Amino acid sequence: MSTSQNILHAPSARSVRADDAVPSVLDVSNLRVVFEGDTRTVTAVDGVSFSVKKGRTLAIVGESGSGKSVTSLALMRLLPEHTARVSGNVNFDGRQLLTEPTSTMRSLRGNRLAMIFQEPMTSLNPSYTVGEQIKEVILRHRQMSKKEAAERTIAMLRLVRIPSPETRYHQYPHNLSGGMRQRVMIAMALACDPELLIADEPTTALDVTIQAQVLELMRELQQKTGTAIVLITHDLGVVAESCDDVIVMYAGQVVEQCSVEELFTFPQHPYTVGLLGSLPRLDEKRERLAAITGTVPDMANPPAGCRFQARCPFRINKCAEMPALMEVSQSHFSRCWRAPMEDLVP
Amino acid sequence: MTQAPSSASAVKPIIEVRGLGKNFVLKRSVFSRPLVQIRAVDNVTLSLMPGETLAIVGESGCGKSTLGRLLMRLIKPSTGEVFIDGQNVTNISHAEMRQQRRHVQLIFQDPYASLNPRMTIAQTIAEPLMLHNIVPAGQRAKRVAELLEMVGLRPEQANRYPHEFSGGQRQRVVIARALAPEPKAIICDEAVSALDVSIQAQILNLLKDLQNRLGLAFVFISHDLGVVKHIADRVAVMYLGKVVEIGASDEIFSAPRHPYTRALLSAIPVAAPPSHQRSRAARLHGDLPSPLSPPQGCRLHTRCPHARPECKTVSMKLDVEASGHANACAFWRDLPAQDGTEGVREPRNPKLEKLFVAFEAMAARSAQTVKGG
Ligand SMILES: Nc1ncnc2c1ncn2[C@@H]1O[C@H](COP(=O)(O)OP(=O)(O)OP(=O)(O)O)[C@@H](O)[C@H]1O
Ligand SMILES: Nc1ncnc2c1ncn2[C@@H]1O[C@H](COP(=O)(O)OP(=O)(O)OP(=O)(O)O)[C@@H](O)[C@H]1O
Ligand code: SF4
Ligand SMILES: [Mg+2]
Ligand SMILES: [Mg+2]
Numbered sequence: 001m002s003t004s005q006n007i008l009h010a011p012s013a014r015s016v017r018a019d020d021a022v023p024s025v026l027d028v029s030n031l032r033v034v035f036e037g038d039t040r041t042v043t044a045v046d047g048v049s050f051s052v053k054k055g056r057t058l059a060i061v062g063e064s065g066s067g068k069s070v071t072s073l074a075l076m077r078l079l080p081e082h083t084a085r086v087s088g089n090v091n092f093d094g095r096q097l098l099t100e101p102t103s104t105m106r107s108l109r110g111n112r113l114a115m116i117f118q119e120p121m122t123s124l125n126p127s128y129t130v131g132e133q134i135k136e137v138i139l140r141h142r143q144m145s146k147k148e149a150a151e152r153t154i155a156m157l158r159l160v161r162i163p164s165p166e167t168r169y170h171q172y173p174h175n176l177s178g179g180m181r182q183r184v185m186i187a188m189a190l191a192c193d194p195e196l197l198i199a200d201e202p203t204t205a206l207d208v209t210i211q212a213q214v215l216e217l218m219r220e221l222q223q224k225t226g227t228a229i230v231l232i233t234h235d236l237g238v239v240a241e242s243c244d245d246v247i248v249m250y251a252g253q254v255v256e257q258c259s260v261e262e263l264f265t266f267p268q269h270p271y272t273v274g275l276l277g278s279l280p281r282l283d284e285k286r287e288r289l290a291a292i293t294g295t296v297p298d299m300a301n302p303p304a305g306c307r308f309q310a311r312c313p314f315r316i317n318k319c320a321e322m323p324a325l326m327e328v329s330q331s332h333f334s335r336c337w338r339a340p341m342e343d344l345v346p
Numbered sequence: 347m348t349q350a351p352s353s354a355s356a357v358k359p360i361i362e363v364r365g366l367g368k369n370f371v372l373k374r375s376v377f378s379r380p381l382v383q384i385r386a387v388d389n390v391t392l393s394l395m396p397g398e399t400l401a402i403v404g405e406s407g408c409g410k411s412t413l414g415r416l417l418m419r420l421i422k423p424s425t426g427e428v429f430i431d432g433q434n435v436t437n438i439s440h441a442e443m444r445q446q447r448r449h450v451q452l453i454f455q456d457p458y459a460s461l462n463p464r465m466t467i468a469q470t471i472a473e474p475l476m477l478h479n480i481v482p483a484g485q486r487a488k489r490v491a492e493l494l495e496m497v498g499l500r501p502e503q504a505n506r507y508p509h510e511f512s513g514g515q516r517q518r519v520v521i522a523r524a525l526a527p528e529p530k531a532i533i534c535d536e537a538v539s540a541l542d543v544s545i546q547a548q549i550l551n552l553l554k555d556l557q558n559r560l561g562l563a564f565v566f567i568s569h570d571l572g573v574v575k576h577i578a579d580r581v582a583v584m585y586l587g588k589v590v591e592i593g594a595s596d597e598i599f600s601a602p603r604h605p606y607t608r609a610l611l612s613a614i615p616v617a618a619p620p621s622h623q624r625s626r627a628a629r630l631h632g633d634l635p636s637p638l639s640p641p642q643g644c645r646l647h648t649r650c651p652h653a654r655p656e657c658k659t660v661s662m663k664l665d666v667e668a669s670g671h672a673n674a675c676a677f678w679r680d681l682p683a684q685d686g687t688e689g690v691r692e693p694r695n696p697k698l699e700k701l702f703v704a705f706e707a708m709a710a711r712s713a714q715t716v717k718g719g
Contacts, residue, residue, distance in 0.1 A: 037510075064514025064542050118513045119459075163407075163636035167372070167382070175372070178455045178536065179406025179569075201513065211569070212613050234514075234542035235570075237615030264619040266698055270705065277702040278547040279617055280576040291547035293709060295498050313708030345700040 024051040025196050025228040026075075031088035033067070033074050040300040044070045046252035047088075052196070055222060057229040059239040059260065062249030063271070063296055068232045069118055071249075072198045076115050077105045092196065111141040114194035116185050116202045118232075123185065124173040130184045131157075131169030134191055141192050156187040161213050186214060193225050200232045215242045236279060240264055248272050251297055251307040254325060258332040268334035268341050270312045306336070314338045358432050359393035360531045360563050361417050361450065366390045366426035368412050372638070384637050386412040388587040389426070394531060397561040401574040401595070403610065404584035405634055410567045411455055413584070414533045417565060418450040419443055431530070448478045451524040453537040455567075460520060461508040467494070467519050468504035474527040493522040498548050514541045521549060525556070531563040539570060550577055571614050575599050583607045586637055586645045588662055593671030603673040605650045605681065644676065652681055 033045040045067040052058045060068050073079050075090045075097055090097040092113065097105070109115070117123040125133060131153050138149040150169075157165035160183040173181055186202055199218075203211040219242060222229060231243055239246060239260060246263050248256040248271065256269040267273050274292040294311040297303055303310065305320040312319070318337045325335045338344060367389055373382040387409045394400050394417075402410050415421045419428050419435045427436045430446055438446075454460040461470060471490045475481045481489045491501035497518040508516055517537070524532050534553075538546045550573065556562050568574050574581060575595060582592040583606065591604040602608045635641050641648050647657035654677070664672040675681070 035510075062542065064545050065512040069512060161634065163634055164638050167636075167638060171372070175370075177407040177411060183406075212615070234546075235615070236543065236617035237572075240617050240620060241615045261619045261621060264617060265695060266701070273701055273705050274709075275542070275544055276617065276698075277705055278544045280547075280550075280572040291551060292544040295500060298500065298502075313705055313712055341701055342697075344704055345697060 022053040022056070024053045025093060026230070027051045027089070027091040028071075028075060029089045029091075031071060031074060031090065032086070033070050033079065034085040035083055036085060037083070042299045043302070044252055044299060045074065046302075048249070048252075048254055050247050050254065050257065052228045052230055054195075054228055055226045056245065057219075057222070057231055057243045059243035059246040060230060060232045060249060061234060061236065061239060061246060061275070062255075063251070064234075065296055065299075066249040067252045068249055069200055072115065072200055072230065072232060076109060076113065076198065077102075078115075107141075110137050110189075111192050112195045114189040114192065114197045116182075116189045116197070116199040118200040124181060126173055129170050129172055130176065130181075134184070134188045137188055138191050152191065153187075156191050157184070159190075159217060160184075160187045161217075162187075183214065186218075190218075190221060193221075194227060196228050196230070198230045198232075201234070202231070203233070203235070203238060211238070212241075218242070236264075236276065248275075251302060252299060253307065253335065254333075255308065255335040256333065257325065262329075262332050266341065268328045268332055268339045269308075269336050270314050270338070270341075271308050273341065274311075308336075314344060357395060359395050359429070360431060361565075362393040362429040363417060364391050364427050366413070366416055366428065367424050368409075368416055368421065369424045382638060385587050385640070386637070387416060387423075390589050391426075392582060392589070392592065394563050394565060396530065396563050397557060398580065399557065399564040399566055399578050401566040401568060401578035401581045402584060403568065403571065403574055403581060405610075406569070407634065407637060408584045409587040409637075410584060411535050414452065414535050414565060414567050418447065418452055418533055420452065448474070448527045449530045450533065451527065451529040451531075452533045453520055453524045453535060455535040455539075461516060463508055466505050466507055467499075467511075470508075470519060471504075471523050471526055474523060478527050480527060489526075493526055496525065496552060497522045498545060514545060517541055518545070518549070528560070529562070531565070533565040533567070535567045536569070537566075538573060539568065546573065553577065571599075571611065583610065586635065586640045588645065588674065589664070590646070590662070590675070591671075591673040592664075593669070593673075597669070597671055603671070603678045603681075604675045605652050605678075606646050607673075609651075644674070646675075652677070 028051065029049045031045055031048045032043065035042045035044055048067070048071055050058065060071070062068055070079070074084070074086045077097060079086060086098060088098065124130065131150070134153040134156060135146070135149045138144060138152055139146065142149070144152070154165045154169055157168060162168050162180060162183055168176070176184065182202065189197060203214055215238065218229065221227060233239060243260050246258060246260050247254050248269060250271050256267065256272050258268070263272065267276060271292070278291050292311055297307055297310065305322050306312070306315070309315045309319045316337065323335050323337045325333050326339065328334050328339045366387060367385065368387040370384045370386055371380040371382070372384060375381050390413060392400070402413060404410055416423050416428065419430065423436065427434060429435065430450060435443065435446060468487070468490050471493055472486050475486050475489060490504060494501050494504060499515060499518055508519070511519065521537060538549055541549060553564065554577065557564065566574065566577055578595040580593065581595050581598045582589050583598070583604065584590065585606050591598065591602070591607045598607060599611065602611055635645070635648055643658040643660050644650070644662055647653045650657065660676040662674040664674050665678065666672040
């Protein structure tokens with residue numbers, strides 16, 4: 001048990017060592033989130049470790065329900081305290097986020113730490129205009145007059161490519177299309193030049209042209225301000241185009257961690273192989289997509305051993321034991337007994 | 347206009363719309379005269395046949411969701427007519443519409459907003475069964491469990507509330523609810539966008555199976571062109587409230603006519619290593635003009651790489667080819683040829699292809715041993 005715990009910590013420690021010059025903004029180690037229900041206890045995040053460097057973008061991909069959103073909510077301290085038990089370490093620029101007083105968290109959020117939520121409608125207030133809501137955030141964290149804040153709001157709306165920002169300023173969230181609401185969220189998150197931006201599916205409702213523009217915009221801002229970005233997305237095209245490093249989650253654990261280049265060149269975990277294999281291809285048409293069969297395990301009582309075993313075509317007897325996250329090649333980690341996958345192809 | 351659906355064959359469209367338009371008033375004068383208006387949907391004519399999947403694609407804010415709502419008469423059009431199952435429903439009452447709605451279901455873009463937080467998942471899915479009295483009360487629980495399994499959720503999750511689910515899980519609940527009343531057509535507004543690709547593949551396979559089995563028709567609103575290419579028979583491309591191109595999916599992807607369609611295809615992000623990314627040169631640059639005051643003439647002329655002076659005044663009438671393929675560029679026949687697939691060819695790593703093959707072969711083998719044993 002203790003050895004596997006050590007190996008579990010290895011990746012973040014090692015990748016920091018790999019290029020020491022770039023300081024990491026966020027260091028998460030051994031994060032656990034347990035939801036205590038009346039009848040069942042769910043371990044939604046089970047020992048997750050990663051770090052994000054200044055000016056870099058880390059992608060988190062993974063099965064629906066694997067704990068991506070819960071991970072990000074936990075480190076922003078936004079989970080309901082009476083049901084969610086959070087443990088581990090989250091170091092942001094020298095602060096331990098999990099133990100900071102609530103008041104400190106409140107002044108960090110929206111300012112140095114920003115988050116774009118998965119569902120824009122749940123985080124925009126339906127009874128205020130979108131302009132007022134962004135202005136409010138700016139006024140809370142910046143020394144500015146109301147007029148200056150309103151101007152900055154319009155500039156931000158223009159930056160995320162909302163046409164006629166002066167008119168849109170005065171509209172309510174329900175008057176906007178889904179993609180516009182998402183861009184309003186992005187404008188709000190970027191309004192105070194955060195050091196760390198956590199974006200949970202920020203472009204899912206956006207069409208490809210605007211998606212490309214918004215991602216380019218986030219990149220530009222990143223180059224200017226050195227913002228570190230954690231991008232949660234299931235769109236592997238987006239990962240390929242705009243991220244540097246990636247972690248793949250499955251059933252509450254990190255199962256693969258590597259650079260984006262490595263992930264698409266040759267993945268090292270069977271879940272990732274299945275994931276890449278089930279992508280609809282643009283240059284061929286298949287009657288059925290190759291889906292990974294079966295469903296995710298019940299996180300109230302996950303199986304002993306590898307959590308992917310029930311669905312894994314490569315499983316062997318050894319898979320009944322839990323594999324650790326092991327380094328397969330230089331800075332490429334996989335939680336699988338059969339790695340390296342090179343051995344599986346003739 | 348774009349397709350002549352009913353005359354030749356006996357098969358009638360499930361949904362047919364003619365000259366459809368929708369204006370939203372953003373500002374009124376003190377006498378409540380409209381001052382600022384948006385033409386969210388402008389003069390759209392199309393039809394949906396049984397067993398067919400029609401995709402609607404286009405930039406954010408171009409009117410896709412509004413068109414989806416109009417197609418099922420959830421909102422009233424400002425101009426034009428809507429026929430569902432041959433019946434003109436443009437002006438029918440709310441109560442009559444409710445009956446019709448069993449046949450045309452909508453999966454909303456925002457799954458959270460469309461689930462009642464105080465109802466369990468089971469209650470949510472059972473509601474349409476009850477409302478339309480489809481399954482006798484005694485068998486409802488069993489039907490709910492079946493529907494949950496269909497969308498890849500575990501039946502024991504039935505008694506939980508929406509907030510206990512992840513984004514993708516909630517989306518699947520919404521899909522199960524839409525399938526419950528056994529509709530003839532489903533309008534899927536970004537229905538799989540929130541799902542990761544492996545579940546997306548499961549759901550897309552499921553939708554296809556249901557279509558083959560029950561002759562279900564889908565209107566598939568999506569910005570994910572990979573998904574659209576996989577599932578659609580026909581594709582309608584919208585720009586600023588107007589359909590600029592409509593035709594068979596294969597044609598749209600292999601030989602896009604309209605410059606906007608071409609630009610859209612070239613912007614698709616490809617899941618390949620960064621060192622193998624396509625050039626971004628062909629992408630559409632510049633901002634989407636305000637729909638409050640769309641450009642005169644061809645609405646694309648402010649951003650079109652092939653624009654010429656006449657484009658500021660031409661009409662956007664659809665030019666219909668013999669095949670039924672139609673597009674709204676007045677000069678499309680003069681455009682430089684572009685091989686559509688050229689733009690979207692995905693680089694392959696042969697070693698990785700072998701790994702995919704091994705994965706599928708082993709998966710098929712273990713599926714067989716499970717069945718056999
Ligand atoms: N408040 C809660 N109470 C109980 N369980 C919860 C709660 N919030 C999330 N969960 C559970 O925790 C697990 C992880 O959820 P999470 O939202 O992090 O998934 P995700 O990886 O973001 O998925 P998706 O891609 O679908 O958004 C899920 O199984 C979910 O059902
Ligand atoms: N209830 C409303 N009141 C006022 N304007 C509206 C309303 N609903 C939609 N609109 C406007 O109509 C236009 C089209 O919106 P719609 O939601 O149809 O876009 P969409 O193509 O679905 O975009 P997305 O891809 O972002 O979801 C937008 O400019 C939007 O602001
Ligand atoms: S450890 Fe075994 S079951 Fe798990 S992914 Fe690897 S081969 Fe498959
Ligand atoms: Mg999520
Ligand atoms: Mg929409």
